[in-house]
Amino acid sequence: MRQYFVEKKLEINEIFDFNEKQSHHIKTVLRMKVGEKIRVVDSNNDVFLVEIDIDSKVRGKVLENIFDLSDVSEITYCAALIKKDKWNFLLQKAAELGATKVVPLISNRTIFKIDEQRLEKRIQRWNKITLEACQQSNRSSKCEVERPIKLKEIDKFLSENNIVAYENEQNICLADCIDEKSITFVIGPEGGLTEDEIEYLQSLNFTCVSLGKRILRAETAGLYVLSVIDAKRNSL
Ligand code: SAM
Numbered sequence: 466m467r468q469y470f471v472e473k474k475l476e477i478n479e480i481f482d483f484n485e486k487q488s489h490h491i492k493t494v495l496r497m498k499v500g501e502k503i504r505v506v507d508s509n510n511d512v513f514l515v516e517i518d519i520d521s522k523v524r525g526k527v528l529e530n531i532f533d534l535s536d537v538s539e540i541t542y543c544a545a546l547i548k549k550d551k552w553n554f555l556l557q558k559a560a561e562l563g564a565t566k567v568v569p570l571i572s573n574r575t576i577f578k579i580d581e582q583r584l585e586k587r588i589q590r591w592n593k594i595t596l597e598a599c600q601q602s603n604r605s606s607k608c609e610v611e612r613p614i615k616l617k618e619i620d621k622f623l624s625e626n627n628i629v630a631y632e633n634e635q636n637i638c639l640a641d642c643i644d645e646k647s648i649t650f651v652i653g654p655e656g657g658l659t660e661d662e663i664e665y666l667q668s669l670n671f672t673c674v675s676l677g678k679r680i681l682r683a684e685t686a687g688l689y690v691l692s693v694i695d696a697k698r699n700s701l
Contacts, residue, residue, distance in 0.1 A: 545654035553591075564691060616665070
């Protein structure tokens with residue numbers, strides 16, 4: 466079933482207008498008919514079954530609340546910035562796989578250069594990519610993309626459980642560190658994190674984990690972590 470996010474709190478039986486872009490999508494792209502039903506997530510992250518009505522405008526009638534427990538605890542993905550095409554892919558897949566926040570990281574070996582003048586537009590574009598992926602994958606929560614931060618500022622994004630994927634870790638494997646608690650995880654850039662950076666993260670109580678014997682590309686490593694979190698949580 467199709468899903469949209471609206472920026473207001475919805476009530477049962479309320480009739481509301483979809484915005485211009487959503488109206489175009491419902492009427493012209495999907496060619497939906499009066500009476501068809503979709504899911505709508507409101508500003509409280511409550512999910513509703515909504516019936517479509519189309520005349521000069523596209524409206525929705527709120528029928529009932531759908532309980533959705535799919536995104537129970539927060540997953541903050543701190544990802545070292547990588548090249549644009551891979552970064553956009555990473556954002557889309559991270560949203561599909563359940564990340565609730567992506568924090569772009571600038572670490573010592575990050576090659577990506579921030580163009581301050583174009584940054585606001587980029588952040589908007591990044592959030593558009595994750596919003597569309599959340600809608601497409603029927604998530605009831607959004608995946609916010611933050612402003613890029615330096616690794617030293619990561620203390621603003623700590624969770625109950627904090628891990629860093631480190632290819633030199635030999636003893637602790639990712640799957641043993643996942644539970645129901647909120648989690649922040651860090652993935653380094655293509656050149657990896659430096660020893661100093663790893664020590665800094667450990668001083669903030671990050672646990673180093675291995676993702677196995679193979680060295681994964683940065684974007685693969687992040688998606689691997691999200692998949693393991695999903696598999697572990699949904700089998701608990
Ligand atoms: N430059 C490093 C090297 O050649 O050894 C590899 C860096 S890897 C391409 C990019 C990031 O993915 C790493 O900083 C780490 O966070 C994560 N990563 C990739 N493979 C991993 C593994 N097997 N275990 C733990 N982390 C891994």
